[in-house]
Amino acid sequence: MNATAELDIQFKDLDVVYERPDTLTDARLHYCPGCGHGVVHRLLMEVVEELNIKDRTIGVAPVGCSVFAYNYLDIDMQEAAHGRASAAATGIKRVFPDKIVFSYQGDGDLAAIGTAETIHTANRGEKILVVFINNAIYGMTGGQMAPTTLDNMKTSTSPFGRNPDHVGHPLKITELLAMLPGTYYVTRVAVNSPRNVRIAKKALLKSFEYQMQGKGLCFVEVVSNCPSGWKMTPVESNKWLEENMLPMFPLGDIKVPSDE
Amino acid sequence: MSEILLMKGNEAIAEAALRAGCQGYFGYPITPQSEVLEYLSQHGEKRGMVVLQAESEIASINMIYGAAGAGARVMTSSSSPGISLMQEGLSYIACAELPCVVVNINRGGPGLGTIQPSQGDYFQAVKGGGHGDYKLLVLAPATVQEMADLVFDGFDLADKYRNPVMILADGALGQMMEKVAFREYDVTKREIPKWATTGKNGRKERNIITSLHIKSEEMEKVNQHLQKKYCEMQEHEVRFQEVQTEDAEYLLVAYGLSARIAHKSVQIARDNGIKAGLLRPITLFPFPSNRIHTLCKQVRAVLTVEMNAGQMYEDVRLAANGVVPVEFYGRMGGIIPSPEEVYERLKRMVSPESVSQEVKI
The missing domain is CATH 3.40.50.970 (Thiamin diphosphate (ThDP)-binding fold, Pyr/PP domains)
Incomplete structure (x- = not known):
């Protein structure tokens, strides 16, 4: 018996404890090391697989770092114009209400250029899931100021720190959306620790289940990091997130279903 | 139906x-x-x-x-x-x-x-x-x-x-x-x-x-x-409609509402002895360039009529490709031209000296 055959037997005898879900492609992620996008992609697809809805799920990717999300999620996907993912998702869900539809958007996409679409999609109570990745920066274009950039935070377009007198304070759009009667479930999670990853997955699972039950709009903000844009190591960025992002964007449910 | x-x-x-x-x-x-x-x-x-x-x-x-x-x-x-x-x-x-x-x-x-x-x-x-x-x-x-x-x-x-x-x-x-x-x-x-x-x-x-x-x-x-x-x-997919182009010496090109006005202008011209015809593009892209070019070889001049400052006019000129003069008449800002004023413009092309002094366009 040669060494390879021996290994095969050993693998057969082992239990699989961790593998790539069928709903993720085998493609290599283009995200920077330590970025939260990869984790959220995986969580989303784990949930889609567990709920056995991959045959009727349609995702809408944004413009931003996750513009290529469709390269990794092995489901039908659309790539929308900058800020318009929730409008495209509305179009899909309205004509095909039996489909499971989600949009996946970053802070610039959702809370700056797409603010009107975001608010009105939520206000209409579209029966979709909106996943909002908030890393307080424009990652794709090289680290410019985002609507959620923290006060005094340095970016390439706020090189002396965000000056609220000049450009206002960070926009807490999730709290704003929770005020609208159209939103059904609004929560804020993070993926900076194993515990938070588990909580995030639970929020995504609940959101898809609500959609399957025909409930209103579910909104999951994921406070994420951007090691490259923040010019930190992945470990430093997670620490910085904990110390700076979370006080401004506290984790937890902001609106829970009123009929539960 | x-x-x-x-x-x-x-x-x-x-x-x-x-x-x-x-x-x-x-x-x-x-x-x-x-x-x-x-x-x-x-x-x-x-x-x-x-x-x-x-x-x-x-x-x-x-x-x-x-x-x-x-x-x-x-x-x-x-x-x-x-x-x-x-x-x-x-x-x-x-x-x-x-x-x-x-x-x-x-x-x-x-x-x-x-x-x-x-x-x-x-x-x-x-x-x-x-x-x-x-x-x-x-x-x-x-x-x-x-x-x-x-x-x-x-x-x-x-x-x-x-x-x-x-x-x-x-x-x-x-x-x-x-x-x-x-x-x-x-x-x-x-x-x-x-x-x-x-x-x-x-x-x-x-x-x-x-x-x-x-x-x-x-x-x-x-x-x-x-x-x-x-x-x-x-x-x-090119689509167009022609009105009295068989023997036309002057071709009007107009689309949509302008074409209905130009159609009337063609009738007025015919009543006054001017052999005018109309080509109405129904598809604006693709544009009936080939047909317009063919007609240009038959007519003396072309008049494009639009409710703008002369936009399709450019495509008509490209289609004519210098074979005959192409002129333009249009009104802007929400004004609809009358068949008579289009006819007056046509008349100026046919015989510049025939236009009476009081006609101002």
């Missing part, structure tokens, strides 16, 4: 969309086309059409993107300023090759302009309008009957070429009432396209709707594919 009804142009478009099996309409109010949204809000839901008033034209066109990408037959409509807001979305739709019908009930511009009829959006409609190299297939109705007919044809052409189709009319055609009869149309013949994002539904490969091709070599291939498609349209 159904019974003959008396309808506004905007209502005829809405009713035709319902009869053509349009599954979704997303729109935003703007004068002079709001009747489309109003009519469909009244009748759409009970006849199985999703009708949604969006928060803006930007949202409307992106809802169209989503729904068309998922395989639905969809339509939106607006008027000039609103169509400007849709240009980004139209560029994405053209690149992602999504079939849909977009109606522009053209009003006078630029800017907020006026709510009166105009043809000032010709360039925007036929030259692309948004960023990048792309074309809409543009249909120009001249009657309320055609407003209805071209909706059916528009949906079929959009599917045939996987391309957005624009119906370019104007505020007068949208608001005027005329008789209209709706054709029989089998809505069951359309199937959800194989490329649509319907959910994988057992399919091995996922379907992706995108306009992003980051590698230049791939993006060039996409462009070449689009250009090939536009050439096919140019070859197979």
